[in-house]
Amino acid sequence: MYKLVAIDLDGTMLNQYGAVTENTKKVIKNTIQKGIEVIIASGRPIDSIQTIAKEIGSRNYFIAGNGALIYDIQKDEIIYDKFLPKQKILEIIKICEENSISYNVYTDQTILATALKYNVLYYQKENLKKEESKQTKISIIDNMYEYVKNKKEEKYLKITICDDNKMVFQSIIRKLRKIEGIEVLDVSHMSRKTIKQGTEEITIEYYYTEITVKNVDKWYAIEYLMQKLKIQKEEVMAIGDNVNDKIMIQKAGLGVVMAGSTPEVTRDCRLYNRF
Secondary structure, eight states, X not given: OOOEEEEOIIXXXXXXXXXOOHHHHHHHHHXXXXXXXXXXXXXXXXXXXXXHHHHHTOOSEEXXXXXXXXXXXXXXXXXXXXXXXXXXXXXXXHHHHHTTOEEEEEESSOEEESSSOHHHHHHHHHHTTSOGGXXXXXXXXXXXXXXXXXXXXXXXXXXXXXXXXXXXXXXXXXXXXXXXXXXXXXXXXXXEEEEEETTEEXXXXXXXXXXXXXXXXXXXXXXXXXXXXXXXXXXXXXXXXXXGGHHHHHHSSEEEEXXXXXXXXXXXXXXXXXX
16 A cells, blocks of 8 residues: 655646646545545745645645755645755856856745746746735846845755757756756756637747756655655655656656656656556
């Protein structure tokens, strides 16, 4: 019997419009009622996950920033963290600014952006359907380097890098990989998001990667919870669709790959018979 189920959000629990369907809520709540720990394991910041955790009835823990932190919902506090040092953030920002490439800085509470583009535009459109208390916090910053440099108590989960030109994107990735002490997620496919504008559906397409401090992964955070809850690997189910879900899908007692997952996850996880 499985005692812990870790579920990704975008492309997994959420539909193409960023919502949890009523049927999904029902299934998850029934699972929780059976005594199984259901946790969200996402790349999003705390505020963006909190509202969804409440919506599905997950009341104990969730993983944010792709494993950069674990949040204890009952105690309203972070119980595990691996944040990016400010100096690394500034180094990455400098490279992005010098090469005129789009990026966003994720803190534990909000998304810092230079413009409403790519994935941040998707979150903003998602916010329009929610009451203010349930929205993902987005702050538009004019001078990101100076803002981060002068901010004293910010906790940084990750940076996302986005561009719709593959050649430009690959060039910046090569430069970022020269920075020591960081993890650059190996994403080579184009991300596609669908947003609704009136009756029209608009598709946003872009290449992206995510940068964290070294040794950050959703699975490492799950292992911490396994020890805390005295749960064995064989008692864990992990569900996801993207490269940042691959290790937890491979390592869990049962890994579930969503239909329409990224090619790398579908290809590599097939070896583990995780369908």
